[in-house]
Amino acid sequence: MKNLLALLFIAALAALLLYVVANMPPMGDPENPTATHVIPRYLEGAEEETHTVNVITGIILNYRGYDTMGEVTVIFTALAAALAVLGRERRGRIYAYVDRSGVPSSVIVRTMVRFLVPLIVLFSVYTILHGEISPGGGFQGGAIIGGSMIVFTTIFGLYESSRRIPQKVRFPLEGAAVMVFFLVGVLGMVGGGDFLTYAWPKAAAALHPALVTWLTVLVEIGIGLGGAMVLTSILFCMIREEEEIAVVA
Amino acid sequence: MGTALNLVFITLLVATAILAVFARDLLAAVIIFSVYSLIMALMWQRLQAPDLALTEAAVGAGVTTVLFVVTIFKTRRREEEEGE
Numbered sequence: 001m002k003n004l005l006a007l008l009f010i011a012a013l014a015a016l017l018l019y020v021v022a023n024m025p026p027m028g029d030p031e032n033p034t035a036t037h038v039i040p041r042y043l044e045g046a047e048e049e050t051h052t053v054n055v056i057t058g059i060i061l062n063y064r065g066y067d068t069m070g071e072v073t074v075i076f077t078a079l080a081a082a083l084a085v086l087g088r089e090r091r092g093r094i095y096a097y098v099d100r101s102g103v104p105s106s107v108i109v110r111t112m113v114r115f116l117v118p119l120i121v122l123f124s125v126y127t128i129l130h131g132e133i134s135p136g137g138g139f140q141g142g143a144i145i146g147g148s149m150i151v152f153t154t155i156f157g158l159y160e161s162s163r164r165i166p167q168k169v170r171f172p173l174e175g176a177a178v179m180v181f182f183l184v185g186v187l188g189m190v191g192g193g194d195f196l197t198y199a200w201p202k203a204a205a206a207l208h209p210a211l212v213t214w215l216t217v218l219v220e221i222g223i224g225l226g227g228a229m230v231l232t233s234i235l236f237c238m239i240r241e242e243e244e245i246a247v248v249a
Numbered sequence: 250m251g252t253a254l255n256l257v258f259i260t261l262l263v264a265t266a267i268l269a270v271f272a273r274d275l276l277a278a279v280i281i282f283s284v285y286s287l288i289m290a291l292m293w294q295r296l297q298a299p300d301l302a303l304t305e306a307a308v309g310a311g312v313t314t315v316l317f318v319v320t321i322f323k324t325r326r327r328e329e330e331e332g333e
Binding site for chain 2: 056146239
C-alpha cells in the first residue's frame, strides 16, 4: 500500500516534469527568451566592457561577480566546516592509511608520478593564467592543482606531501580567493566605480582597459591558489591519522 | 553522426546514474559516479561549454571521487543489508 502510494506520487511527479519539459522552448533556438535579452548584450559587449577575450570569464568574474564571490565563500566555508569537525593535521605525527597500505607503490608508479605532477601543475598554471583568453580559469586550474596534490599524496603518503606544502604556506593562501575578490571589488570603488565592476573611470584613459584585464587576472590567480589550497587542506584533514603518542618507559 | 553520439552519451549517462544508485558496494557506486562525471564532461564539451567540461572533469571525476573514497575507507564499505 505504502509502495503503491509512493509509486503513484512519483508517476504523477514524472508526468508533471515531462509536461513542463515538453513546454520548454527548444534548446538552441535563437528565438528563446534567454537568447534575446541578456545573451546578445554579453556576446556583443563583453570584450569591450570586461576587457576579457573569453566571454565566459567576463560573465563569471565581471557581469556576475557577486555570484562567483558567493561560490568562493561557499568553498571556503566548506573548508572551515571540515576543519571544525575533523581538525587540522599536526606535523610530525601524522600518517594516512595509504602510507600503511599493504600494497606498496611500485618504482614505475613512483617515477611516473614524480614525472607527471610538475606537468599537471604546469598545465593548471596555464589554465589559470590563460583563463581570460581561452576556456579555463581560477576554479578549473585550482581543481587541477588539487588533483595533482591528491595523486602525489596517494603515492608518496601524507607525511611527504604535507612536508612539501606545509601549513604555513596553506594557512594564508586558503583565504586567498575570498580576500583577493573582496580587495579587487573594493579597489574598483576606490577607483571611482562600483563594487566589483573592475572599472577605473578616474584612472588614465590609456591605462584603463589594461588595468581591468590585470585585475581580472589577479582574481583568477587568487581563486586558483585559494581553491587549490582549500582542496588540499580538506584532503589532508580527511585522510590524516594521528600517531599514538608513544609512552616512553 | 552527432545525434547518434549524443544518444550513446545520454544512454550511458542514464545507465550510470541508475547503476550508481543501485550498487550495493559503495566503492563501486563511487567509481560509477565518477564515470558519470566523465561522460557529463564529454557532454559539456559537445554542448560547446569547455569551461564546464574542465570543471566537471577536474572536480566531478577527480577530486570528489577521491574525497568519497576517503570517506568510504574511513567508514564502512558495504551498505547495511535490510532486516539483518
